[in-house]
Amino acid sequence: MKTSQENSKKMMWPTLATMAFSIVWGFGNVVNGFIYFDGTKVILSWIIIFLLFFIPYALMVGELGSVFQNSEGGVSSWINATIGPKWAYYAGWTFWAVHVVYISSKGTGGLRGMSWGIFGNTTWYDSLPTTCTQLATLAVFLFFCWVASRGVPVIKTLSTIAGSSMFIMSILFIIMMYAAPMINPHAGFNSISWNWKNFVPDFNLKYFTSLSILVFAVGGAEKISPYVNKLKDPSRNFPKSMLGLAAMVMISAILGTIALAMMFDPKVVNANLNEYISNGPYMAFDKLGQYYGVGGLFMYIYAWCNVIGQFSALVISIDAPLRILLGSKEAKDYIPKKLLKVNKHGAYINGIWMIVCLSGGLIVLQAIMPNAQAVMAQLVKLNSIVMPMRYLWVFIAYIALRKQAAKFHNGQNYEMTKHQWLAYTLGVWGLIVTVACCLMGMYSDDPFTLCLNIATPIVLFLLGMILPTIKHHQDAKEQ
Template identity: 75%
Template sequence: MIESQNNPKKMMWITLAMMAFSTVWSFGNVVNGFVYFDGAKVVFSWILMFLLYFVPYALMVGELGSVFKSSGGGVSSWVNATMGPKWAYYAGWTYWACHVVYISSKGTGGLRAMAWGIFTNTKWYDSLPTAWTQFATLAVFLFFCWVASRGIPVLKNLATVAGTSMFIMSILFIVMMFAAPLINPHAGYYNINWNWKSFLPTFNVKYLTSLSILVFAVGGCEKISPYVNKVKNPSKNFPKAMITLAIMVMVSAILGTFAMAMMFDPKVVNAHMNEYISNGPYIAFQRLGDYYHVNSLFVYIYAWCNVIGQFSTLVLSIDAPLRMLLGSKEAKDYIPKKLLKVNKHGAFINGIWMVVILSGALIVVQALLPDAQSVMAQLIKLNSTTMPLRYLWVFIAFIALRKQKDKFEDKNNYQMTHHQGLAYTAGWWCFIVTLACCILGIYSPDPLTLFLNVATPVILVALGLILPTIKKHQDKKLA
């Protein structure tokens, strides 16, 4: 950690910006933007998303983190302080429920990464019947549920190492791709049309129903909120760090898109959509290796880093959100007692069984899809429409905080703006954009995908509403 010379206990704003960058951004975001938004045409959308959504979102997180610095930055604790314990339970449930889909995608992503790491392609894996690949995914998922129930902490450290290495490779990809024409000028690169019209998207149904991909890509900066007051002069330096973060992410997205445009023809990508959604990062690193005459070296490194990252994140995603939900103060009042059972390893064993049933059911249902590539594409889309729902509580907590401004006012706390009208506008704008993108993202021309996109959030929301009713009924019986 870089430290200020004047105050060794405070970090410099550039340190916070780098921490946030590695938390929010990844190479997969660049690939997904390029694939879903017709190549370089995504540049226009990235710029709008950063300026009109990401910057106000990050600054709101800064204010919430500053006001509730002793809470550790949890969204549920922000909602609890501003709206009360019942709403905090719903916020915690939303955060956990969103991970049900995310968990099922990690097993799929890990097996695909293994196929690339072993064979440097997925021809054999993708040729298998979907029922077989989903059975393998289910077996992997159940194994790591068992690992989570044993409280084994080693994978947490592996997740950090894998995440850091993937971040470094994402930056190296951009640098090495732009250097490739100088080293190997005759490798056959695509020319980028620099006419501004070539960057303007086509505003159609596909565009509107894919916006959730971009919202999902830039979300998650609330994870850095505990560090707001660890920055020297936060009221001045935190917004500076967030604006720097937005610039770094925007530059990375745009340069990464240009690097992809030198490699791939959007017409070919559109003609083989599921293949590039599932394998885009690996194909990109394979071509980069060809340009540098190292064959599949980059693919091996990227794939095995991804294997470790996917499987370690799978365990963390089973364990951490469950602990946040069932270990909270609100859990005893709104969740049936049986779900709060802890085994000798300190894991919420019945909560893990709930994960097994819900995520396992999703894995089994996806066996009806035509192939493994379709499963991966469906999971990415489903994640993009469910995971951003947890961001809604950030904006709800911010609006509630500003409504009670006098109660929480402290001259030492950072504020994104002193103007109440502007603060409300920012909060409601980000809330509406997030909700609209999630709803629009539900649409799919494929009937099964559309069914899963509708049924998954409905079932999870219904379950979140039913549990407090069950708890209330149990309390009446005991009274």
């Protein structure tokens, strides 16, 4: 009777697929793919990345989540169980460190959204000297560091509301864009050539150095790992959830790309790359409003949802990854005691100061860029290089898990495949693809951007190596 009641409370696979879709996917991913890969030429690349990277990655996450269903630390817990505590520290450090760049981009994105929400464009904002825009970004960043140090729970609620509304607007954009030609047939839509050549990418330097954008876009499935065992019959239904997720993401990417192709000419986009990278989603919603005769209404709604989302994500990204890193079991063994200091609000105050130094330093450093659009474009690319580095630990944990399959699998856990050779092959393949895309993504014609793309992960890696050494010396002195 109890088992029957428990099963009735468990999720069906479409529910998990929909939850995962809202976590993993966003309208910005569609826009970035369209911009970086010459419009409709990105469609084939999306299909390849879904089939050869995303689906295996998601299924590996499912297996790890199923085996370690009682672990609350996510990837760090998986690494701790399969390899050991020191490697778990490095996994936790990587998860925290990649957010340094992400945090820097949230302030920039929030201010840009405010400009669209107030003025209906970014003409005035982009005309300001870069020093002014970066000082404003720094001020916003420092303010939200202060907010994070005080712990404001309402921010999480605002983030959930903004995230849900952004997700809904992304779906509505695609639906409304396809309906627009019937409602306003004389609005001057671009005609799309269905010639095969318009869907085959140009395999050139730009293509390979932009692949990190696609890998970054489809990552994040590890966030759904706690829900694997909340499914009815996980071994059968989790693969269905992931295939359903992949289908929804693929449909959204393809239909969204075609919708954007009806609005924007890739040649014009390539001629004004930084402008479209910085403002693409706003420009799309602005055009959509014009097609429906409501002016900038849709753009204003999107802009303010994005402002709330960007600033709340800024606070959460300062606080949550820091708590995961410094609140872990490994923290006391590998991290200096001063960084573990907690203030009266329960915030890791010295950890926040470390973020101030690293993210704040990156914001100040970017003041030498020619304009605010260039700063935004640089942060988008830098994020795509750094953020996927956390996915490496998923593949490492999976390979380690399969090496110890007899120890961890009890016959009731979900398994991606029964074939060990296939499991190893897919794990190593995911590792190679992620490393290759991150390394290729570092290339840039601009010397400063190239140096920043290379130096940022190196500095973060070295800092992660230095902290255990400092902790070791502290322990030696105490003894």
